[in-house]
Amino acid sequence: MSEPRSEFLRDIVARGFMHQCTDLDALDEKAANGTVVAYIGYDCTGPSLHVGHMVSIMMLRRMQQTGHKPIVLMGGGTTKVGDPSGKDEQRQLLTDEQIAANMASIRKSFENYVTFGDGPTDAVMVNNDDWLSELQYIPFLRDVGRHFSVNRMLSMDSVKLRLDREQPLSFLEFNYMILQGYDFVELYRRYGCCLQMGGSDQWGNIVNGVELGRRVANAQLFGLTTPLITTASGAKMGKTADGAVWLNADMRSPWEYWQFWRNTEDADVGRFLRLFTDLPLDEIARLEKAEGAEINEAKKILANEATTLCHGAQAAAEAAETARRTFEEGDAGEGLPTVTIDAARLNAGLPLYEAMKEAGLAQSNGEARRLIKGGGARVNDQPVQEELRSLTSDDLGSDGAIKLSAGKKRHALLRAE
RNA sequence: GGAGGGAUGCCUGAGUGGUUAAAAGGGACGGGCUGUAAACCCGUUGGCUAUGCCUACGGUGGUUCGAAUCCACCUCCCUCCA
Numbered sequence: 001m002s003e004p005r006s007e008f009l010r011d012i013v014a015r016g017f018m019h020q021c022t023d024l025d026a027l028d029e030k031a032a033n034g035t036v037v038a039y040i041g042y043d044c045t046g047p048s049l050h051v052g053h054m055v056s057i058m059m060l061r062r063m064q065q066t067g068h069k070p071i072v073l074m075g076g077g078t079t080k081v082g083d084p085s086g087k088d089e090q091r092q093l094l095t096d097e098q099i100a101a102n103m104a105s106i107r108k109s110f111e112n113y114v115t116f117g118d119g120p121t122d123a124v125m126v127n128n129d130d131w132l133s134e135l136q137y138i139p140f141l142r143d144v145g146r147h148f149s150v151n152r153m154l155s156m157d158s159v160k161l162r163l164d165r166e167q168p169l170s171f172l173e174f175n176y177m178i179l180q181g182y183d184f185v186e187l188y189r190r191y192g193c194c195l196q197m198g199g200s201d202q203w204g205n206i207v208n209g210v211e212l213g214r215r216v217a218n219a220q221l222f223g224l225t226t227p228l229i230t231t232a233s234g235a236k237m238g239k240t241a242d243g244a245v246w247l248n249a250d251m252r253s254p255w256e257y258w259q260f261w262r263n264t265e266d267a268d269v270g271r272f273l274r275l276f277t278d279l280p281l282d283e284i285a286r287l288e289k290a291e292g293a294e295i296n297e298a299k300k301i302l303a304n305e306a307t308t309l310c311h312g313a314q315a316a317a318e319a320a321e322t323a324r325r326t327f328e329e330g331d332a333g334e335g336l337p338t339v340t341i342d343a344a345r346l347n348a349g350l351p352l353y354e355a356m357k358e359a360g361l362a363q364s365n366g367e368a369r370r371l372i373k374g375g376g377a378r379v380n381d382q383p384v385q386e387e388l389r390s391l392t393s394d395d396l397g398s399d400g401a402i403k404l405s406a407g408k409k410r411h412a413l414l415r416a417e
Numbered sequence: 418g419g420a421g422g423g424a425u426g427c428c429u430g431a432g433u434g435g436u437u438a439a440a441a442g443g444g445a446c447g448g449g450c451u452g453u454a455a456a457c458c459c460g461u462u463g464g465c466u467a468u469g470c471c472u473a474c475g476g477u478g479g480u481u482c483g484a485a486u487c488c489a490c491c492u493c494c495c496u497c498c499a
Contacts, residue, residue: 233455235444259453266454293452327453366464367446374461376447407446409453 006031008066014281015274017059019200019227022210027195027222031068035120038063038195038224039071039187041128041180045079045094047105048248051260052237054276055226059197061113064121065278070114071193072125074103077132078179103127109247112310124191131186132179144182147215148208153177156204177205184209188219195222229275232267247310254311255335258319259409261303269298277305326411330381332403336413343416349390352379352404359404359412371406378405 004010004024008031012018021027030036040056042049049057060070076099094102107125110116114123156177184206187193196206206223213221229237245260246252264272270288273279279287279301287298300320307316322335339359341350353368356377362368369387371377377384379395380403393416395402402414 263453266452269454293454295454296452299454323453364464366467367462369467370461371447374447376461407448 004028006066008036008063008068011066012059012062015062016271017055017062017226017275019225020203020223021225022207022221022223026220027224030194030222031066036063036068036195037071037187037191037193038068038197039073039184039193040197041073041075041183042106043079044074044076044099044102044106044127047102048246048251049106049109050244050246052244053247055229056197056199057110057113058276059226060110060123064114064123067121069121069191070123071187071191072107072110072114072123073183073187074106074125074127076103076127076129078128078176099127099129105248109310112312126187126190128179128183128186132182140182143216144178144185144212147212148178148181177208180205181208181212184221185213185217185219188213188217188221194219195224197224197226200225200228232265249311249315253337254307254315255319255322255337257310258303258307258316258323261306262299262323263409264299264302266295269295269302273298273302273305277302277309279305332380332397332399332401332411332413336403336411338401338413338415340415340417343393346391346393346396346416349392352377352384352389352391353387355391355402355414356404356406359414361404361406361410361412376407379403381405 004013006028009018009024009028027036038060040060042053042056060072063070079094079099103125107116110123110125116123116125153174184193184196196209198206203223203225206225210221210223213219231237244252245257247257261272261276270284273284273287274281277284287301288295290298300323303323304316304320307319318335322333325331325333326336337360341355341358351365353362353365353372356362356368356371357365362371368377372384372387372389375383379389379391380397391402391414396416397403400415403411404414405411
């Protein structure tokens, strides 16, 4: 197809959100002529989403901005069943209260990206437990199961891969695609939802839903997937030194969030600006042209924009200022993660490794000691030689804090009281 | 139901009685070079009250001076046969 007619598709194609679509022309037609209701499904086993979810979250944002209605589907029902995939990571069963708490927490994050409400283009959040838990086995098999050919299910990638590798596949798992397909039909009936989006790994499941909709509801449904986002060096995006980059501020501070984006590889800057910020495309084109060290300016803009969306403009500005003082002036930025310890311990001489552990710069004393031994630790920007160096009140700077560093990028302030 | 094979550190995967906190690779972290980038080179990679102690090779018991390694039972997985 040439240039899409609808603003929605034009926007997401230009920004790199498009991977595959079941019927791009027909969807374009529909989006150009009216409001499209679309959904993306999320797991709710945890209280927060992370950067790996950002592409789909931004997708919903783009939708709403171009006049359509996003639905956030939470997999409360499927969570209850428990996903048997992954051999050492069987999901613990969560109680209804935990699921409700997780949903509420995730919804708070979403509120930064889409507007919830009752209007025609307001977002809604729904839980598939509302209908999945009501299902009755025999009627479900008769109404929905009859439309799934086992022959075809066996040929689906997700299944075939498992079988080819001779890995186990439980019947429960085998049913996942059916339940997911059913979600789509249910959302169509309840909200007139006609588009499901998701990562490229969801393609098979999405197509199943589209098919099922045609068969049981005679509906024309659409599926659209986003590409899997990896960094230019091929790594899956969204992990750092200590795990996932969560969106909730209490799990990952805005400062760390800002740092995550600031540390983007050169080759990814343009792509990420298009995907993860609202900046106009022509401005991004200008920014990504920067050569050499100048690209760092674009990275700062990326970090500012992404952090503003997630944590607000003030938090982003504070993180940027902390970064400027810490990295460009070699100063102890006020906004660095700060831990407070008992002054008595400092007076008595606090082993550096212990302080580093408590400041979150190392997971264990041993790791901290290795770090020191390897020359990666600094106190007030002075490299540390002795592995058993102790901190005392003499190390306190003029601002009453000791700056601890692990490597060049991870810093923390230690205050006594 | 029968026969055989397997379960090792973050992951893959060696190791079949002591020198094994466990080869090798990956990943991750740190150092060097840089631009808070990539690539490359080097180092580190169980915990602790740290020249020692503790925990660890699916689980529980046992044999032995000594077990990831041998035996018994259990759990889970795979293959073949019914």
